[in-house]
Amino acid sequence: MKIKLFNSLSRRIEDFKPVSNGEVRIYSCGPTVYNYAHLGNMRAFLFADLLQKVMKVIGKYKVKWVMNITNIDDKTIRDSQLNSSAWNAEMGVQTDDAFDNLIKLTRFYEEAFIDDIEKLGINRKDFFAMPRATDYIKEMQDLILKILKNDFAYISDGSIYFNVNNYRKTETYGKLFKIDFDNFVAGMRIDSDQYEREQANDFVLWKSYKEGEPFWDFEIDGKNYPGRPGWHIECSAMEKEILGLPFDIHTGGVDLKFPHHEDEIAQSKAGYGIEPTNYWCHNEFLEVEGEKMSKTAGNFFTIRDLEEKNLDTKDIRFALLSAHYRTKYNFTFAGIEAGHKARQRVQTFINSILKDITDQKKVISELEEKRELQTPKIQELQEKIFSELANDLHTPKALANLFLFINNNKPEELNQEEKIDFLYLMYQLNMIFNAWTFEEQKIVEIKIPDNIVEMAQRRADAKKQKKYDEADKLRAEIMDLGYQILDTKEGFEINKI
RNA sequence: GGUGCUGUAGCCAAGUGGUUAGGCAACGGUCUGCAAAACCGUCAACACCGGUUCGAAUCCGGUCAGCACCUCCA
Numbered sequence: 001m002k003i004k005l006f007n008s009l010s011r012r013i014e015d016f017k018p019v020s021n022g023e024v025r026i027y028s029c030g031p032t033v034y035n036y037a038h039l040g041n042m043r044a045f046l047f048a049d050l051l052q053k054v055m056k057v058i059g060k061y062k063v064k065w066v067m068n069i070t071n072i073d074d075k076t077i078r079d080s081q082l083n084s085s086a087w088n089a090e091m092g093v094q095t096d097d098a099f100d101n102l103i104k105l106t107r108f109y110e111e112a113f114i115d116d117i118e119k120l121g122i123n124r125k126d127f128f129a130m131p132r133a134t135d136y137i138k139e140m141q142d143l144i145l146k147i148l149k150n151d152f153a154y155i156s157d158g159s160i161y162f163n164v165n166n167y168r169k170t171e172t173y174g175k176l177f178k179i180d181f182d183n184f185v186a187g188m189r190i191d192s193d194q195y196e197r198e199q200a201n202d203f204v205l206w207k208s209y210k211e212g213e214p215f216w217d218f219e220i221d222g223k224n225y226p227g228r229p230g231w232h233i234e235c236s237a238m239e240k241e242i243l244g245l246p247f248d249i250h251t252g253g254v255d256l257k258f259p260h261h262e263d264e265i266a267q268s269k270a271g272y273g274i275e276p277t278n279y280w281c282h283n284e285f286l287e288v289e290g291e292k293m294s295k296t297a298g299n300f301f302t303i304r305d306l307e308e309k310n311l312d313t314k315d316i317r318f319a320l321l322s323a324h325y326r327t328k329y330n331f332t333f334a335g336i337e338a339g340h341k342a343r344q345r346v347q348t349f350i351n352s353i354l355k356d357i358t359d360q361k362k363v364i365s366e367l368e369e370k371r372e373l374q375t376p377k378i379q380e381l382q383e384k385i386f387s388e389l390a391n392d393l394h395t396p397k398a399l400a401n402l403f404l405f406i407n408n409n410k411p412e413e414l415n416q417e418e419k420i421d422f423l424y425l426m427y428q429l430n431m432i433f434n435a436w437t438f439e440e441q442k443i444v445e446i447k448i449p450d451n452i453v454e455m456a457q458r459r460a461d462a463k464k465q466k467k468y469d470e471a472d473k474l475r476a477e478i479m480d481l482g483y484q485i486l487d488t489k490e491g492f493e494i495n496k497i
Numbered sequence: 498g499g500u501g502c503u504g505u506a507g508c509c510a511a512g513u514g515g516u517u518a519g520g521c522a523a524c525g526g527u528c529u530g531c532a533a534a535a536c537c538g539u540c541a542a543c544a545c546c547g548g549u550u551c552g553a554a555u556c557c558g559g560u561c562a563g564c565a566c567c568u569c570c571a
Contacts (some may be wrong), residue, residue, distance in 0.1 A: 037571090410536085
């Protein structure tokens with residue numbers, strides 16, 4: 001199915017056409033690993049994951065998905081410095097080697113990051129690569145040399161800056177973000193080091209070495225400029241090296257449009273002579289109870305925080321995916337609960353279908369095999385759901401269609417073929433949403449301890465004799481022991497909670 | 498100041514000029530001694546004021562309110 005995407009370059013929804021047939025190359029701005037990623041970060045990564053999954057499942061593309069790990073920047077350096085208060089024992093022992101400390105700290109948070117996204121249903125195996133910035137210093141230096149050679153950069157006080165004014169003579173600076181240059185420059189001068197730069201809005205490509213910081217040698221025309229890369233150059237070099245230019249889609253949060261992505265375009269054009277990508281896709285922010293969530297504001301939740309509050313990470317994924325990625329998502333605990341209920345309703349429906357299938361085991365084991373839908377009813381449902389997802393990843397409408405189907409169809413009214421088709425469709429859909437399970441539904445004989453069964457029996461007897469106080473008391477006791485009594489027409493059931 | 502976004506029922510959230518978005522909650526019902534679960538049903542909205550139109554949540558103008566980015570930030 002043809003995919004449509006909103007492209008930040010044109011500010012409209014466009015038909016997606018890959019650079020090479022049948023393959024999509026995606027680069028996603030990844031985390032800066034100086035702390036645990038928070039839920040707001042996660043929305044960006046969930047969006048990127050949604051995109052690559054839709055490309056695979058609905059677009060039938062082969063996907064190369066790259067997400068970088070920014071492990072060198074002001075914050076990773078700050079927090080890894082000797083005697084930093086951000087250091088903890090799990091990272092190891094600090095040495096007087098700044099680079100060694102940097103790697104220890106960032107590897108620690110990198111591992112934590114991957115754990116966290118996997119909890120949210122993002123599979124690390126889906127990444128073609130997760131390059132670390134420090135592994136591509138050479139490539140960054142090569143790009144900087146090219147930009148210098150093309151006269152779009154200058155050296156000042158040991159640092160190297162991009163010359164925006166020169167660039168603007170022949171190129172557009174402000175493709176993703178309309179810039180009012182008069183105002184923009186004036187505003188920027190206040191906080192910037194104007195003595196070092198020809199223009200306040202010139203951004204840094206290479207920062208000169210400072211005492212106690214990790215650094216790399218950089219020889220230009222026989223002279224060494226020890227230092228480290230600027231933030232924007234990292235992505236430009238890595239995406240070219242790993243994916244080649246131009247690749248298909250670059251993702252990130254809306255805040256990255258400027259300056260980060262604007263600068264990526266400029267660097268790539270100025271150095272390689274080509275823009276990095278054909279489609280820029282940006283997700284909107286996540287807010288908490290209507291307020292912006294950010295690292296600096298301190299009102300953020302990490303995945304770990306939410307797990308401590310006993311939230312199911314599957315519910316978090318589902319809730320975030322049930323809003324469109326280009327609208328602000330308002331995170332509330334009530335919203336997560338609503339998402340949980342909604343997700344369970346679908347699961348219940350799937351389970352009732354499974355219950356009615358004659359050879360469940362076989363059907364489940366064959367779900368992952370390629371298969372054409374046979375029944376018009378489910379074909380129609382698939383068409384509705386898939387075309388919504390293909391239309392700029394419209395998950396809310398896709399889910400609305402699913403719920404309409406569930407509301408209008410009873411499991412027992414579907415015939416055997418329709419049931420199998422439905423399961424197959426849901427299996428496909430689950431490759432995107434990662435919210436449901438397909439497990440054999442049987443009357444499971446859970447081992448209930450004898451004393452619990454005995455108590456339940458006593459409660460049933462009490463109930464029969466209309467001694468409800470006693471019955472309720474026993475029910476409460478059983479609940480405290482971790483079991484739940486459910487009355488049925490036949491008698492009662494005991495479930496482990 | 499510049500750039501941009503948003504304002505839809507109790508809450509969340511789609512809406513591409515005309516026909517039920519959807520979810521949660523609530524309420525009613527089936528089932529229960531009561532519950533729980535499940536299922537069935539009901540319910541409501543378009544910030545405000547003008548305009549265009551046979552018809553506007555949707556287009557245009559204005560007003561008000563909120564938010565974000567321009568500074569590290571997904």
